[in-house]
Amino acid sequence: QQQVKQSPQSLIVQKGGIPIINCAYENTAFDYFPWYQQFPGKGPALLIAIRPDVSEKKEGRFTISFNKSAKQFSLHIMDSQPGDSATYFCAAGDRGSTLGRLYFGRGTQLTVWP
Amino acid sequence: DSGVTQTPKHLITATGQRVTLRCSPRSGDLSVYWYQQSLDQGLQFLIQYYNGEERAKGNILERFSAQQFPDLHSELNLSSLELGDSALYFCASSVEGLAAYNEQFFGPGTRLTVL
Numbered sequence: 305q306q307q308v309k310q311s312p313q314s315l316i317v318q319k320g321g322i323p324i325i326n327c328a329y330e331n332t333a334f335d336y337f338p339w340y341q342q343f344p345g346k347g348p349a350l351l352i353a354i355r356p357d358v359s360e361k362k363e364g365r366f367t368i369s370f371n372k373s374a375k376q377f378s379l380h381i382m383d384s385q386p387g388d389s390a391t392y393f394c395a396a397g398d399r400g401s402t403l404g405r406l407y408f409g410r411g412t413q414l415t416v417w418p
Numbered sequence: 419d420s421g422v423t424q425t426p427k428h429l430i431t432a433t434g435q436r437v438t439l440r441c442s443p444r445s446g447d448l449s450v451y452w453y454q455q456s457l458d459q460g461l462q463f464l465i466q467y468y469n470g471e472e473r474a475k476g477n478i479l480e481r482f483s484a485q486q487f488p489d490l491h492s493e494l495n496l497s498s499l500e501l502g503d504s505a506l507y508f509c510a511s512s513v514e515g516l517a518a519y520n521e522q523f524f525g526p527g528t529r530l531t532v533l
Contacts, residue, residue: 338521340524345526346526346527347420347422347508347510347524347525347526347527348461348508348524349420349523349524350521350522350523353521393460393461405451405463405466405474405476406451406463406522407463408453408460408461408463409460410459410460410461411460411461
């Protein structure tokens with residue numbers, strides 16, 4: 305059973321566009337929601353993370369929006385650039401019971417055309 | 419560079435064989451996680467060790483085993499290999515302190531090809 309559902313599977317935008325990747329979860333005990341970015345041939349790297357006590361977090365051109373009641377969160381990339389082309393994974397974790405384990409979505413392959 | 423090292427980078431072997439993948443966590447990190455990444459299954463959590471002890475198990479097959487040594491490096495052993503075991507295997511580490519929110523740092527991965 306997929307604990308975190310991610311969509312879309314792939315996304316193509318033009319440079320300057322605002323790709324949006326969505327994730328949904330069921331386990332209300334989750335209290336940590338990171339996004340990871342992975343380039344071909346590399347391991348995933350933490351991009352930005354949010355905790356459920358805030359509804360939005362921005363870091364540079366990357367923004368996470370969090371809707372606790374809907375159990376959904378999303379990643380927005382402002383003014384997207386070709387260098388943002390990568391696979392993005394959302395994840396969720398519960399420090400209390402799972403002691404560090406993260407549940408990952410299946411990933412979104414983003415392509416930004418110049 | 420995340421500070422997590424994995425060896426070897428590539429591994430090609432035959433069905434039925436056994437291989438060992440090695441991971442060294444970042445300095446100071448006590449937790450090590452193993453993940454399998456394949457095209458159709460995404461990033462699948464296999465197992466977690468914390469300071470030498472197994473902490474959590476995910477979708478790890480009985481043919482697979484892991485351990486974390488006193489110096490905190492970890493090894494993932496894959497035996498009786500099948501074609502379907504071909505995948506990227508990632509190791510990640512985290513501090514796992516009480517104030518930390520489990521930021522995991524991933525290594526560059528080991529690409530396993532079973533022929």
